[in-house]
Amino acid sequence: MNENYKIMSKFIKDLSGETPDVETYLYVKDFISKYQLHIEINSKPLKTQFVEINTNLKFxxxxxxxxKSHFEMTYTSVIKLNKEIKDKNILQKIILCDVQKEVYPEIEKALLNLLHTSGYPNIKFEKKVDFEELYNKKFN
Structure with missing residues (x-):
């Protein structure tokens, strides 16, 4: 447990893989290396000291x-904040960086599992997401 928060729950809220027909599948299989991973993170307060964090991935x-094929996943984490956390900047870092670093390996594994079982067994994400670096670029 981090001293600033505790993850109370985490789960796949939504998971979707869409390939409309065989022709599309065969085309995508040849060109899936052109696909890109897009990550969006949003949050909303729940009851006192609890925050819902949704990490949306689109490939x-x-x-x-x-x-085109379309792959999308929303992964939800529910955290309980330490009562001392009042600073907006600290809260932003927890949501956008700290929690993401903790849950992302599971998120990536689930998305890769979707891609592999959708007929693209050789897909790997070569570049690891550095949430600390992304956070620092955005806010520093």
Whole structure:
């Protein structure tokens, strides 16, 4: 447990993999290396000291191609904050960085499992997400 928060619960809220037809599947199989991972994090307060954090991942093709598969996942973490946490900057770092570093390995594993069972067994995310670096770029 971190001294500033405790993860009370975590789960996959939504999981979707869509490939409309066989032609699209065969096309995507050849061009899936062009797909990119997009991460969005949002949160909302629950009752006192509790926060719901939703980490949304989309793995998709940003090109104008008509043949596309779409993969998306929302992973929810519920945290309980230490009563001493009042500073907005500390709260932002907890939500956008600290919790993400803790839960992301599970999130990545679940998304890769979806991709592998959707017929793309060789997909790997070569570049690891550095939430500390992303946070520092955004706020420092």
């Amino acid at each position: 998709h093709d940003n090109t104008e191609s008509k043949k």
